[in-house]
Amino acid sequence: MSAPLRSHWSLDPQVVFLNHGSFGACPTAVLQHQSELRARLESEPVRFLAREAEPLLDEARSVLGAFVGADADDLAFMPNATTGVNTVLRGLRLQPGDELLVTDNEYNASRNALDVACAAMGAKVVVATLPWPVPSADAVVDAVMAQVTPRTRLLLIDHITSQTALVMPLAELVRRVREKGVETLVDGAHGPGMVPLALRELGAAYYAGNCHKWLCAPKGAAFLYVRRDLQAGLKPLVVSHGHNSPRTDRSRFRLDFDWMGTGDPSPYLCIPTVIRFIGGLVPGGWPEVMASNRExxxxxxxxxDARLGNASPLCPESMVGSMACVALPDSSAERPAPPLYLDPLHVRLFEEHHIELPVTAWPKAPRRHLRISAQLYNTPADYEVLGDALEALLR
Structure with a gap:
């Protein structure tokens, strides 16, 4: 991809931005559309929220459903994937002794939600330790399946891990645990826009995905997919008017989740715009966006890896999407408690070389690696600048 594509984003021209994975970045044209929606809302709030918002949200959900391979009525908008994960975990009905399975790669926020839910109901958190470096996708499946027992009720699994940027063998894991009577909650924060999705075919019970990351929607745009047979038993974190609504033209799931109090729906309403906009930046549309970012x-x-003298990559190419991890020499610095810790190398890359990307201690200090992101606005020259800086700082 050529450098001119960066002109569609308002990113600081003085920063080499290689961290799209953390919070995404929204194109200026989409932000302009959001501003227009907000102006429309504020010009007559009652008209917009009480009369116009519902069909607009239905349309946005329909476009999103087509993009992620799900029926629109199986999707609920959320402000972020973490809210979706919390919604499911707080809605579980567990018994003392029940087990919820997770990997040691799980995103910290979602793992915290899991721990709180299990503690409240007397259930047990079981952790599958994944190999690192990862030799194969099969090794991940084996590590997870080895921890499934007759007491396992749910698997919480990242689609793409945050700390290690692994594209997990999701379809195989969902299939294998479901054969044993275990449902799956997918933390798909990085999934939409990075990898093709077919949620209907996947068969997972729940999938929480962000739209503000790789889809490039405004911040506050995400969704929760709930398989149809499980919707009746799930309530939103915020119970509002839909709980006792007499309407019969919409499912209770829709009535419960479509209105959880007054808010700004503009991030959700921008989803169709951003899907069209990003897909229109390259001739091959979204398949080309995903493939080119991965390459x-x-x-x-x-x-x-070559510049740093790494003998082998940290995972197979089949487990790489639009992010990748590269091993670094061990750190000699003390490691304060996460998640606010910043490796000194992270700080120096930004302060001295104006490069933005995360450096992560994994699986624990002193081991560490950096995580690079690749979006349409990035060019090969960005990574050469990073390589030069690393060689200078690591001497």
Missing amino acids: KALAARRRL
Whole structure:
């Protein structure tokens, strides 16, 4: 991809931005559309929220459903994937001795939600330790399945891990645990826009996905997919008017989740716009966006591994999406408590070289790696700048 594509984003031109994975970045044209929606809302709030919002949200959900391979009525908008994960976990009915399975790669916020839910109901958290470096997707499946017992009720699994940027063998895991009577809650924060989704075919019970990351929607746009047979037993975190609504033209799931109090619906309403906009930036549409970002990440990983003298990559190419991890020399710095810890190398890359990307201690200090992201606005030159900086700082 050529550098001019960066002109569609308002990113600081003085920063080499290689951290799209943390919070995404929204194109200026989409932000302009959001501003217009907000102005429309404020010009007559009652008209917009009471009369116009519902069909607009239905349309947005329909477009999103087509993009992620799900029926629109199986989706509920959320402000972020963490809210979706919390919604499901707080809605579980567990018994003392029940087990909820998670990997040691799970995102910290979602793991916290799991711990709180299990503690409240007397259930047990079981952790599957994944190998690192990862030799194969089969090794991940084996590590997870080894921890499934007759008491396992749910698997919480990242689709793409945050700390290690692994594209998990999700379809195989969902299939294997479901054969044993275990449902799956997918933390899909990085999924939409990074990898093709077919949620209807996947068969997972729940999938919480962000739209503000790789889909590039405004902040506050996410969704929760709930398989149809499980919707009746789930309530939103905020119970509002829908709980006793007499309407019969919509499912109770829709009535409960479509209105959880007054809020700004503009991030959700921008989803159709951003899907069209990003897909229109390259001739091959979204399949080309995803494929080119992945190839960019793989090429950058190969080049950085070579420059740093790494003998082998941290995971197979089949487990790489639009992010990739590269091993770094061990850190000699003390490691304060997460999640606010910043590795000194992270700080120096930004302060001295104006490069933004995370450096992560994994699986624990002193081991560490960096995580690069690849989006349409990134170019091969960005990763060469990073390589130069690393060689200077690590001497």
